[in-house]
Amino acid sequence: MTNSRQVIFIFSLISIFVATYNLTLTSGLLHHFREVWHLEPATLSLINAAPLLGMAGGGLVLGLLSDRVGRVTILQWNWLIILLSSAAALVLYSPSTIIGARILLGIGLGSDFAIVFPYIVELGNTSRMVIAVLGLGDVGQWLAYAIDALSRHLHWYRMPFALSLLWGIPLALWRHQLPESRVWQQQRVTSYTQWARSLITPSTRTHIIQTGVPWALHQISGQGLALFLPSILLKVMATTVHWGSSIIKLLVLPAFIVALQIVPLIGPVKWQIIGFCLRALSFVAAVVTLLVHGSPWLTIVMLTSALFWGSAGPDKTTVLIPALLFGPRIHTSGQGMAELMGRLGSLVGVLIFGSLAITxxxxxxxSGFALTDFLGAVVSLSLLTTQFPTVFIRRQKLHTSSLSQD
Structure with missing residues (x-):
């Protein structure tokens, strides 16, 4: 790996680690917030949903802008949003400040998700690199669970917010070493008119729906379960609530290794369909055990299975597929549009299904999670006949010259 590739890969690892940590850091603190601030379930859901609101807008707007002004231009400045919002949540510790700061934080995180993965693809890396970056994101989520549990044990509830600020410092420093994408430099659109025309072609609209709808359907159960796992465990078995989420996520961490091995062999689309189905079946089994008043441990095993197949499958492929599908002229624009749909799904999962979970x-x-995952598998079938400009299968590398031009 060349020096440029190393810089981009390490930066991408840090970015997605910070993003997933920040997304999850309030999930284990909701019970504390409810007791101390006497918050309603709707407000608690909004605390968890706040960064998703920002990510929906940030991913779209800054993803679109990246195709006009460059990848590095956006990535070198959005760290200010991340650091300032993290500092505000830590220092001005209150419900309204946390919600506002986390919406702002989401704008910065959303642009990372929209730009980082196309950026990796344009570098010429394999799909394994994308999956590895997303795998470290799973570590960020696990660490958020663990830090939440530790902060409750120590009664230092600002600890997760302090670490959020700390993680952002190396991210800010590393951004200034980023080289601009040569693919973008060579094939960038030269006018807003040309760029707009590339965005409204029939194939582009079809690809946005094909990638955005599965991303949204996955995120309903993905974020709905991830951000409310401590609350769900509290309802299933109260004794598991403190460290249960971090233990379950630790068991799920190896899931991305499964994706690393299978995606290059059968392709991301087939694996996405399989992952959706296995995840849905796990949710169905969890519902059945609850309805028949089965062992709480069996319910927890089924929830762990749902997390595992989500992490191994659509959690990785719904991000990877648009990064492979859109051509360089609208690479981050297409990713940002698909992400927008995904974040809207996240909001449904958090604000609606999450509220059901905590009440x-x-x-x-x-049951809602199972249904949306089955729908995700059905919608993903349309991608089987889609012609990819370049797809990573059988451990091939992506050659930048083979990317399609829209």
Whole structure:
């Protein structure tokens, strides 16, 4: 790997680690917030949903802008949003400040998700690199669970926010070493008119739906379960709530290794369909055990299975596929549009199904998750006949010259 590739790969690892940590860092603190600030379930859901609101807008707007002004221009400045919002949440510790700061934080994180993965692809890396970066994101989520549990044990509830600020410092420093994408430099659109025309072609609109809808359907259950896992465990078995989420996520961490091995062999689309189905079946099994008043441990095993197949499958492929599908002229624009749909799905999962989870309607929430995952598998079938400009299969590398030009 060349020096430029090393810089981009390490930066990408740090970016997605920071993003997933920040997305998850309030999930284990909701019970504390409810007791201390006497918050309603809707407000608690909004605290978890706040960065997703920002990511929806940030990913779209800054992803679109990246195709006009460059990848590095956006990535070298959005760190200010991340650091300032993290500092505000830590220092001005209150419900309204946390919600506002986390919306702002989401704008910065959303642009990373929209730009980083096309950036990796344009570098010429394999799909394994994209999956590895997303795998470190799983570590960020696990660490958020663990830090939340530790902060409750120590009664230092600002600890997760302090570490959020700390993680952002190396991210800010590393951004100034980023080289601009040669693919973007060579094939960038030369006018806003040309760029707009590339965005509204029939094939582009079709690709946005084909990638954005599965991303949204996955995120309903993905973020709905991930951000409310401590609350769901509290309803299933109260004794598991403190460290249960971090233990379950630790068991799920190896899931990305499965994706690393299978995606290059059968392709991301087939694996996405399989992952959706296995995840949906896990949710169905969890619902059945709850309805028949089976062992709480069996329910927890099924939830762990759902997390595993989500992490191994659509959690990786819904991000990877648009990064492979859109050509260089609209690479981050297409990724940002697909991400927008994904984040809207996240908001549904958090604000609707998450509210059901924290108010005790666990069976209804898990049934909804199963349904959306089955729908995700059905919608993903349309991608089987889609012609990719370049697809990583059988450990091939992506050659930048083979990317399609829209």
């Amino acid at each position: 005790g309607h666990t069976v209804t929430a898990l």
